[in-house]
Amino acid sequence: MKKIYSAGNLLEAQIVLDLLEHAYIPARIFNQHAQGCVGEIPFTHAYPEVWIIREEDFERGKRVVETYEKTPxxxxxxxxxxxxxxxxxxxxxxxxxxxxxxxxxxxxxxxx
Structure with a gap:
């Protein structure tokens, strides 16, 4: 597994996950419930993260994420x-x- 995206919120992480899944790239969201720990852990550690499961999908997944980030x-x-x-x-x-x-x-x- 390899981290491909760190989202500002859970909704954004879900959007990226859906885009990856539509491209047939299996992925998972981590830190889904970490927002409640902010204050006890650094806020940057509580950001939802999207990780791809197969490393061979990383480059293709990166292009999906870049397209998402460039969409106005x-x-x-x-x-x-x-x-x-x-x-x-x-x-x-x-x-x-x-x-x-x-x-x-x-x-x-x-x-x-």
Whole structure:
């Protein structure tokens, strides 16, 4: 086993784990429950870590992690064309009425 990623929180570690598993790279999360020990141990020792199981997957896994780290975060708001409700820009469906937001996202990207 080899450590491939140290996450800032458990949610981020789970995202990286899921990305690795989708690439057929078996991995595990360690320090899942260590946040409760902060104060008794250094906080850097409590960060969730993602470890790959097979060392031969390390280079491929590193590329998956690098792609994740380079992916820009989407912020902003888009309005649903059906009900005019505000939705976060990364939503694909309106949270209120369930209508698709893909057309709105596509039009926003084309106009940029």
């Amino acid at each position: 975060t989407t912020t902003g708001i888009i309005r649903c064309p059906a009900c005019n409700e505000e939705n976060p820009a990364n939503f694909q469906l309106c949270w209120k009425c369930g209508s698709g937001l893909e057309i709105v996202l596509y039009q926003a990207k084309v106009s940029e």
